Amino acid sequence: MKLDAVDVRQAASAADIVYEALRKAIIEGALAEGENLRQDQIAQMFNTSRIPVREALSRLEQHGLITTQRYKGAVVAGLSIEEIEEIFEFRALLEAEVIRLAVPNMDRRTLELARRHCDEFGKESDSAKWGETNRNFHYSLYEAARRPYYLQIVRASLDRIDRYLRAQLTLTDGMKRAAREHEAILDACTKGDAELASSLTRDHILDAGRSLVVFLKEQRG
Amino acid sequence: MKLDAVDVRQAASAADIVYEALRKAIIEGALAEGENLRQDQIAQMFNTSRIPVREALSRLEQHGLITTQRYKGAVVAGLSIEEIEEIFEFRALLEAEVIRLAVPNMDRRTLELARRHCDEFGKESDSAKWGETNRNFHYSLYEAARRPYYLQIVRASLDRIDRYLRAQLTLTDGMKRAAREHEAILDACTKGDAELASSLTRDHILDAGRSLVVFLKEQRG
DNA sequence: CATAGAAAGATTGGATCCAATATACAATCT
DNA sequence: AGATTGTATATTGGATCCAATCTTTCTATG
Structure with missing residues (x-):
């Protein structure tokens, strides 16, 4: 038997997909700086729940692409x-x-x-x-x-x-x-x-x- | 009236607390490299649910302090x-x-x-x-x-x-x-x-x- | 009419529940 | 015995629900 095996464990999680999509959108300027990112809204766009969205937002924040405030939400980061x-x-x-x-x-x-x-x-x-x-x-x-x-x-x-x-x-x-x-x-x-x-x-x-x-x-x- | 006001909105979330504690433990070597980090176990140690723990682990991963594998969990990162x-x-x-x-x-x-x-x-x-x-x-x-x-x-x-x-x-x-x-x-x-x-x-x-x-x-x- | 305060709605943070996957171990076959 | 398959358990990923907080709107009052 010989076939092109791929490691299924590398399949992207929902959080990965949301993260990559948002990262791309921010980098390319499709999302303007200061724009609000509502968890619910994003979750609906990707047909998922807010949990993976929250993880994606957390990653984006670590990378400085968004800023978040507790109970207030995330906005696309702007730079001085x-x-x-x-x-x-x-x-x-x-x-x-x-x-x-x-x-x-x-x-x-x-x-x-x-x-x-x-x-x-x-x-x-x-x-x-x-x-x-x-x-x-x-x-x-x-x-x-x-x-x-x-x-x-x-x-x-x-x-x-x-x-x-x-x-x-x-x-x-x-x-x-x-x-x-x-x-x-x-x-x-x-x-x-x-x-x-x-x-x-x-x-x-x-x-x-x-x-x-x-x-x-x-x-x- | 004069007092040292602090911005209560900067109060640490559960995820912040877990993140800081784990970061410190890893940096100081209290957690050995390769050691497993079980979400449930950590959640119990901090008297919280797994959700904030997951966010903390996500942050640690972004900073390279742990590595995670889907459905397998997180281990303290070791460096070659x-x-x-x-x-x-x-x-x-x-x-x-x-x-x-x-x-x-x-x-x-x-x-x-x-x-x-x-x-x-x-x-x-x-x-x-x-x-x-x-x-x-x-x-x-x-x-x-x-x-x-x-x-x-x-x-x-x-x-x-x-x-x-x-x-x-x-x-x-x-x-x-x-x-x-x-x-x-x-x-x-x-x-x-x-x-x-x-x-x-x-x-x-x-x-x-x-x-x-x-x-x-x-x-x- | 302007404004402070209360109530309602929206939104996030966290808890609990279910599904997907991995690991360990027992059962079965050669 | 050794390998393979099935099953039970543990663990993570994701969905749903509740609580805390913010924002907006409405109302009472001066």
Whole structure:
């Protein structure tokens, strides 16, 4: 007997499904910041009870995507400009280090995959998909660092500001500029220049952060 | 009328209490790694139902302190040597940066508080309390960085390896060495030398990590 | 009319109950 | 005996119910 066995114990629980759906909605900006999240309402949307919803909300709160108040409920978390600046600064530190550690481990497969994501990002016309292709590109390089803990934190910090980052990409030349910077980063990786890849990544993140903050300060007054 | 008002809405929920108690027990090593955590049993210990326990366990899992399997329950997370090495490396990067950012903001009060924690650490004879005083010392300096997001991550990563770190401190001269290194870090901060404080912090963490790994490799074979 | 306070409705936190799954052990077959 | 199957028990995941709290609305009163 031979068949493609899958581990059924990895089947997603109701809480997993609700969590992933809400996480995606918040990251993509489908749920506006400050929006109320009623347990009952969400439970009905997913044809389940409030218990798995509560667990999903608990996870979202741990990740900083929502804030809750006892007996008052959950709202989609909003970030102040100071908080956004801090997270961009943090990401610059962390991702610059991750790619420095990653470069020595990059093999042909990694670079080819990154090349595909890079091209895809450059060609993508649907602005709704930029966030996803942007992630794919960076993660495809970061994976080579073989640092699961670092990557977990990278993911969590990106989750928090992804909504804003997507807004930044749609700004005037945010997208074109990001595409150019991606090319430069990928080039450095291909050449095996870890220091260059690291400092380019750092600048890439800090630049995006700066132009986003300028934009938000105008917008918020 | 004048009184110390507290916001009653911040009163801890049952889930909060269970979470904090379990977190403390795991960090301090009171719960051995691999130990089973039965929802019913914990609920009875806290005179509550399984619902708040489930929420507490969910939070612990998000923070990596326990691992759970569907329908099988939760066990206290254990870390492989590779994972421990990664977290020490991560902490070195992060905490070195935090203290670099903190030094310019340190005022007299901060330094006096750190001095007290430093002395307390040096005098403390109860090895069970070393972990706590160690935290107090470092945090008292880190606070000055005014980077809440960084500090949240610092705390989470320290939580994961605190059990092992405490073991390291009780090693032969781990404690004396740590006390000396604390003095040096505090001196650098007092002098306002951010770069020195940063590199000393980095070495302090990497040294502890290295001697811990040596110890664990012997112990685990 | 404005406002304080009470009552009603909505919403969350927690308790209890049921269903799904895993584990341990007995029964059965070769 | 050893392996396999069935069954009983324990445990978790989810549904439903109740209690605590918040929010809104209504009313009485100045």
